[in-house]
Amino acid sequence: MTKFTLHDHVSAPVESKPLLEGSVAAFGMIPNLHAVMAESPNLLEGYQKIHELFSQSSFNTDELTVVWQTINQAHDCHYCLPAHTMVAQMMEADMEINKAVCEGASLPTAKLEVLRATTLAMLMQRGVLLAAQEDAFYAAGYSKQNLLDIVLGIAQKVMSNYTNHVAETPIDEPFKAFVKS
Numbered sequence: 458m459t460k461f462t463l464h465d466h467v468s469a470p471v472e473s474k475p476l477l478e479g480s481v482a483a484f485g486m487i488p489n490l491h492a493v494m495a496e497s498p499n500l501l502e503g504y505q506k507i508h509e510l511f512s513q514s515s516f517n518t519d520e521l522t523v524v525w526q527t528i529n530q531a532h533d534c535h536y537c538l539p540a541h542t543m544v545a546q547m548m549e550a551d552m553e554i555n556k557a558v559c560e561g562a563s564l565p566t567a568k569l570e571v572l573r574a575t576t577l578a579m580l581m582q583r584g585v586l587l588a589a590q591e592d593a594f595y596a597a598g599y600s601k602q603n604l605l606d607i608v609l610g611i612a613q614k615v616m617s618n619y620t621n622h623v624a625e626t627p628i629d630e631p632f633k634a635f636v637k638s
């Protein structure tokens with residue numbers, strides 16, 4: 458398998474350099490995922506924009522964490538599980554919720570369980586929900602906007618999870634503290 462370059466300000470394609478500056482502004486470093494994605498400026502820009510949009514979606518920080526980590530776990534993404542644990546901490550999400558999703562344990566509310574189940578169903582069933590699944594989602598208090606925002610979250614995570622699989626992205630030092638042993 459071809460090794461991917463972990464680009465920095467010097468090696469990155471010219472179009473990726475300002476995007477990597479944005480990574481430094483957001484994280485205080487260039488996360489290795491962004492360093493790999495810099496090979497394709499369009500991928501990096503798309504990922505950063507979708508991350509921004511999903512972060513500002515109809516979900517609160519705990520719900521964002523449930524969606525992100527449900528997808529990361531389903532895709533078995535070695536990089537994104539610890540990275541999004543750090544992101545959850547930075548966003549001041551409930552770390553017990555993050556832990557429960559990553560470990561497949563029960564969530565503290567039925568509403569969050571429905572969000573996890575719906576996210577997983579959307580992912581595994583390629584967006585085709587059964588009527589009972591959709592009814593349960595709306596009965597839990599979620600909206601059509603929320604359902605469509607799951608689609609946005611899946612798009613973001615496909616970009617990162619698939620990149621990490623093909624590139625075997627090494628986990629950044631700050632994220633290593635969040636790797637499950």
